[in-house]
Amino acid sequence: MxxxxxxxxxxxxxxxxxxxxxxxxxxxxxxxxxxxxxxxxxxxxxxxxxxxxxxxxxxxxxxxxxxxxxxxxxxxxxxxxxxxxxxxxxLGRMRSVRDVDPVAGTITVDAGVVLADLHTAAEAVDRLFPMSLGSEGSCTIGGNLATNAGGTAVLRYGMTRELVLGLEVVLPDGRVWDGLRGLRKDNTGYDLTQLFVGSEGTLGVITGAVLRLFPATPRHATAWVAVPSVDAAVSLLGLAQSRAGAHLSTFEIANRQAVDLVLAHLPGASDPISEPSDWYVLVELAGAATEDGLDDALEAILGDAVEAGLAADAAIAGSPAQRTALWALREGISEAQKVEGATLKHDVTLPIASLATWAADMVPVLEEVLPGIRPVTYGHVGDGNLHYNISAPVGGDDALLAAAPDLSRAIYDSVAAGRGSISAEHGLGRSKAVAGSSYKSGVEVDLMRALKHALDPRGLMNPGVLLP
Amino acid sequence: MxxxxxxxxxxxxxxxxxxxxxxxxxxxxxxxxxxxxxxxxxxxxxxxxxxxxxxxxxxxxxxxxxxxxxxxxxxxxxxxxxxxxxxxxxLGRMRSVRDVDPVAGTITVDAGVVLADLHTAAEAVDRLFPMSLGSEGSCTIGGNLATNAGGTAVLRYGMTRELVLGLEVVLPDGRVWDGLRGLRKDNTGYDLTQLFVGSEGTLGVITGAVLRLFPATPRHATAWVAVPSVDAAVSLLGLAQSRAGAHLSTFEIANRQAVDLVLAHLPGASDPISEPSDWYVLVELAGAATEDGLDDALEAILGDAVEAGLAADAAIAGSPAQRTALWALREGISEAQKVEGATLKHDVTLPIASLATWAADMVPVLEEVLPGIRPVTYGHVGDGNLHYNISAPVGGDDALLAAAPDLSRAIYDSVAAGRGSISAEHGLGRSKAVAGSSYKSGVEVDLMRALKHALDPRGLMNPGVLLP
Missing domain, CATH: 3.30.43.10 (Uridine Diphospho-n-acetylenolpyruvylglucosamine Reductase, domain 2)
Known part of the structure; x- marks a missing residue:
């Protein structure tokens, strides 16, 4: 030693x-x-x-x-x-931005660059690096790449894997693969880049990356919308997509329980809509500096939504400060839930069309396992992705921990039956490595093991993570 | 036997x-x-x-x-x-469309479905499957996936790998991997789908796929533009991107030699611009049925381009028939060059900023190897991708074939020095398997061989293709 x-x-x-x-x-x-x-x-x-x-x-x-x-x-x-x-x-000491090329639309960075610093570097050349997460002030791009992070901009720009052009990786034997190419098109062999993205450190160590930059979108129109149901939210999504097209950049959902926790635990949080609602949507359009009319477009969409019964009320941000306040209602949920007490987290995707039914059907199933559970449901409804978190019954933290395996199994079984995913964006890590494999076919697990063995035959890279 | x-x-x-x-x-x-x-x-x-x-x-x-x-x-x-x-x-007998879901934006198909039939199936539900190739009347989606095909819609929608959500693959030992998931987000292990896309049949046989559908774009504004240089074309691209944003769907380039071949060999082809130019661009904006003003936007962009010296003249299509005629000038090049005689094909990417210099510098280098060569240069300038094809000197087919290795080596050396790719979208196949490996690092070739060995240890899947 x-x-x-x-x-x-x-x-x-x-x-x-x-x-x-x-x-x-x-x-x-x-x-x-x-x-x-x-x-x-x-x-x-x-x-x-x-x-x-x-x-x-x-x-x-x-x-x-x-x-x-x-x-x-x-x-x-x-x-x-x-x-x-x-x-x-x-990787925290490796935080250099190696190169920025606004014409090619690329930025080359060390793995340890903090996501918020990457945003700043892109903004400095009037470009956008779109990935946006609650943890962007401390998460690093290397971690985002290793876990194929999602976040609130997936609807418009895709997951992390859609934002990367090339990687530099230290392989399990210490050799360096220099795949730092910024080309949009390169058909000269297997896609090694995408193999490492999302591999959670089990195939090598990502040390650098070439990422895509997009035109800056400094104009925003943002609204917090009270909607009667998940179904209504999905219909409102369809309306916003057909009317706002490529400008639609955010479409997030949260239930009342989630908002209550934020209002209770986050200093300064306030409810922008007086009449309480079972569900809320955060919707945002974003555009270039020259693009006027985003507010008008959003107002028109929401007006039609209210008329069609898809929304009860809406608060449109009238200033950057109001926009920040609306975003805080969504971004503060995870933190607020941590303050509240024990939480059982799930991060599931389902086909969007079955999302509403699934969420409604789940509650009585879980109530039967543990009466009084509080489903704190929020997430990226535009991607079919819900963070279906369970807060303990009031005063029942221990009961929640005891019932956790049964609750999670009920949720995962139901997701698998609906051809969804038990990990939409968080990855498998240690907590879902066993479940991840158990819901896959034997052929698929064999394929994954064959790849792991090919690149890391001694099994020294992050053992126990991703594969049990 | x-x-x-x-x-x-x-x-x-x-x-x-x-x-x-x-x-x-x-x-x-x-x-x-x-x-x-x-x-x-x-x-x-x-x-x-x-x-x-x-x-x-x-x-x-x-x-x-x-x-x-x-x-x-x-x-x-x-x-x-x-x-x-x-x-x-x-796979030609497997041509069923298994499922179309316009709400989720997915279509599930057999590998043998012809690309044009896939277009038709998407249009039937008012959606777009954007991949567009000269060979779309006979190429199959399985081949497109196996080669990660590019084409004229990459600028807006990306390569084939960006259009696929899930695959069904028969593995080299005959087992079937069912990865036919239509989820936008699924972080439960290595990205097997992207490993098979672009693997050119060397890791298994793709038998089915879930593909992404997009909102239909039945409105088009299309122009054939005479530009003075590759440099001017790249500047015009920047102008069109900042002005037309997400509506810009096509930006193709062709040199005069390429257009001359089409005019000489394709029945009915005619030059829409009277004054000859060294270079031409095909530019197209596309939008939803409700989107007016595409023609006005294109006219304004081209007007400014002429004023700025980026374009000499332009012909805007005034009818669907005129649009087809303009597209034929671009799509007919490959066929026309085949009729003309021996051709040495190259399919290279370079960083867009260095494209103009590279193309200009290449000509004297090749002239020295074989005087009288005719570079027929065209391709997807918006992606940094040129089809840099060499037609033989008039009457010199044999000389071209004799000089082919030297010509290709000069081109590939120059591309490699500029950190480009020697195969942007055609893949390596048999013709570039050796070159593909020789321009990669030993580490990268080792990684590719390790993956090949892991999935096809007996080496029975398309031997000699992709890896030498």
């Missing part, structure tokens, strides 16, 4: 190999607090060459590696197991 | 195992006429189960398989080698 630690210190410098409990504490527990592991060391390389050196050293010594970005994942995929034998490889 | 033929006949029926020379002729020579092989048999299964049976039989017997769609590929990837020992597996 001393040998490998010495080797790591010579790779990255003594100051960047952390072993003291106080120093490693922030790296071994995940954001949700559910996964608390231990680490042989936390290593913080400052360059691709140092990452390669660290990975080669671990490969030689047979030591497992857990790559980590901003440690904001929700499925325990970025923290070590309890053995104390794994090395956490944190 | 009799054994395997009997086994194949029992799998698909006697009528669908072709062995007579006259019957197999159309399946063993590629569209360009460059690759003429022989086959043990051409097998034409009618269902996924029959494909699986055929592949299992070949796997047991150790017989290699060449999957084939519409046999319109340009790099010899869909025809057998000269050994006479390979089985051609033609």
């Amino acid at each position: 001393t040998d490998i630690l010495d080797r790591l210190r010579s790779a990255v410098g003594d100051a960047h190999v952390l072993t003291a409990d106080a120093e490693v504490a922030a790296f071994v527990v995940d954001w949700t607090g559910t996964y608390a592991g231990r680490a042989l060391a936390v290593v913080r390389p400052g360059s691709t060459a140092e990452v390669a050196d660290v990975v080669a050293a671990c490969h030689e010594a047979g030591v497992a590696i857990v790559p980590q970005g901003g440690n904001t994942g929700l499925v325990g995929g970025g923290v070590p197991d309890p053995s104390g034998e794994e090395v956490v490889l944190s | 009799t054994d395997i033929l009997d086994r194949l006949r029992s799998a698909v029926g006697d009528a669908h195992v072709l062995t007579a020379d006259a019957e197999v002729a159309a399946f063993v020579v590629d569209w360009t006429g460059t690759y003429a092989g022989r086959a043990l048999a051409v097998v034409r299964p009618g269902s996924t189960a029959e494909v699986a049976d055929v592949v299992a039989a070949c796997h047991e017997a150790g017989v290699a398989i060449v999957p084939q769609g519409g046999n319109t590929g340009l790099v010899g990837g869909g025809v057998p080698d000269p050994s006479g020992e390979e089985v051609v597996l033609s």
